[in-house]
Amino acid sequence: MTTAVLEKDTKSDAKLGVIDCDIHPSLSNPAEILPFLPLRWRDHIEDYGLRSPNPFYAALPYPRMGNGMRQDSYPPGGGPAASDLAFMQEQHLDPLGIEVGLLHALNAGPSLMNIEMGAAVCAAYNDWQIDKWCGPDPRLKGGICVPQEDAGLAVKEIEDRKSDDRFVQVAFVPKSLEPAGRRRYWPIWEACEALDLPVGVHSAAYGQRANTASGWASFYVEEHYSFAHVAQTVLISMIFEGVFERFPKLKLVLVEGGFAWLAPLMWRMDREWEEMRGEVPHVKMTPSDYVRRNVWVTTQPVEEPPNPKHVRPLLDWIGIDRLMFSTDYPHWDFDHPERTFKVGLSEAEMQAIMRGNAAAVYGL
Amino acid sequence: MGRHVIARADEIAPGKSKRVEVEGRDIAVFNTGTGYRAVTNRCPHEGADLCRGIVARFVDAEGPGEFTVVEDKVMVRCPWHGWEFDLDTGRSYCDPNRVRVKSFEVAMEGPDGRVAGPYSVETFEVAAEGAMLVLTI
């Protein structure tokens, strides 16, 4: 079925220069971060380790097939996937025509149970992003990692980086201690709005709460799916807590949750708000109106319905202007810019998703 | 039908692969440990190089937790998204009628010439003749 559209060659559109909204740089080895930490914390980590709410000290709680990486993404000189800039350039940035790549430096800093150490680890990852990636290759842009559970420390970290325009967003881990719209995080949202820094929310394996409302799931496929749920939680909480009323220019970018869930969630929030709006009088607009004003989603992992044509109505329900392309390089569920959309998109739509929307959101 | 010497047999260790170009076609050759197999290198899904994929016996289960490994069914798992292709037939497990790679003969059997759809990859015949691997296209 639909063989013609499947074969559609989108090369010409993509060659305009892609903005990839999700690239994961890696340490070459765990010790690589240490020089970016004050001696006090280096010693502490050596003696007492990095304590995060993960049952395993140095392994993922849901072991992934092929370690969750593209099997061809390991640098020929050795080391983890995406730990070598030259190979990332050779394999990813150059051949795919990535004009700008937004880094999500996944790390335990925001989730460490020792908040002060978390602040130091976040700062170290911020320095490391500049030192190893954004400095040597100006196509790469950083995301400011923050110790989000202490808003004061988080705002300080943002302030420390605000004059460095190689950082284009603030990274927030959605598995926060409380839902993202709660007041404890408002100083962070206030700083982001004031500095016009979008909030990039990327799924994470770390968190203190179970990955379903009925407790911990058994399988990686369930955990992987739960990433889309916690992105929803960020959105639901920010809307119903009135964050977008209080900070109307705040930009929220939900990364790596896919996007098929967004349409039914908008419909559901709108209906529930109609029935329950007396409980949240501070929510002035229909929830989906806030989505259309303040919220964007990245495309990966791209939706591949059994009937590929069904992506088209979905795009219309969400709005092309909400979508920003991402690859998730070097992770296993990577999307290739020329092979991602298997339905016909107009030149203008393709351009908006591949670069235009992100250029506007991030002011690139 | 052309026959091409593509490698020395000892060049590809068990479980390893080699990418070759024959008559302008990009082909992945695998040593499965019990023989050689060859398929189109390009994954029909998003275009990854199948030669970079992991070769493994097919895993199955009669029921939850009852894992079995099917010794005579060898799959390559695409290095990107893990889609599995049967190296004998080129068929994907997830969608055998629509998604397949062409396998080429590296053994003495005739080529499986059927191409089911846009996602097809071919299999090729490849055989060890003395110390050399011969691929038939």
Add this chain to the structure above:
Amino acid sequence: MLDDATPTIGPIAGLGAIDCDVHPRLPVTADLLPYFDAYWREQAPYRNIDRLELTGHPVSLPPYRREGAANGTAAEIASGLLDPNGLSAAILTLVNGTQALYDPYMADAFCQATNRWLAAEYLDADPRLRAALVVPFQHPEAAAEEIRRHADDRRFVAVVALAMGERPLGQRANWPIYRAAAESGFALSIQSGNVYRHAPTQAGFPSYLVEERTHMAQAAASQTMSLLSEGVMTEFPDMKIVMAGTGATWIFGMSWRVAKDWRGARVETPWIRESPEKILERQLRLTVGPFDAPSDMDPVLVDVIGSPDMLLYSSDYPHAHAGPAGAWPRALPEDLAPALARTNPQETYPRLEV
């Protein structure tokens, strides 16, 4: 845009529709005393165990009580819903705290008494009424026994579970319940509700009830994921799974993702031998009251969801949704009414005789 313009009963009129999701009132201890054994007859009042209403599903509050639906008795359900809509049957599901109790024996006793009360107060009172059994998921062996005790009473057609429960529903600890249910053709009806063993979200407790209600759709999706991944849908093909009152349209966001991931991660759960959306289409059912979609919806939505065979007509009565009780969702094509209100329920609930 919203489904509140002037919905009408519309296409279900004259069909003798089957309503797959209706809620009786919550029993209090005084109601249950006649059905307790001697021990619990003494203990329940002595320990002041009265109304087991869930904080996460507070049915005494206005959002759960449409105007005029004050007491929720069989007579009130008949005059407020069954008669005006010409229903041939309605399936009652009681969502209360029997599954939230910590004491497994207390849970068992309250479930048994509640089922007997349901039979006496509702099923004996109106032949159009059917019910789902409440069973103690805290004590799966006792739950299975309670199901087997009711195998011959075909007025009970399903077993109730909660969207936000103690553990993911697919896990093996629950399998004795499913074995008993499948043996006798009970469906599993998964309802909005929360036992608060875990936060309703992966980031803790939200401030507002409206957020918690919004999250019920993702809780239903998580349970679907669990029942699929653990193999319940394939091990117990005779037990259909009904997601009731959680909006229905979330399904395609979930089914597309799980089908995609299965292609790459199949080796983790190789007992799933066909593409997951096919299993879901066969085993999963979604009630359409309420239905999360704008009223001017493109009818392609039904194809996007998967198949109209997956949808069941329901009112969610007496919850306070827009329009008259049991109104047909304006987002759904009217020609689906005979399938959703007759054929699909009969295939979902093999015990249902209408």
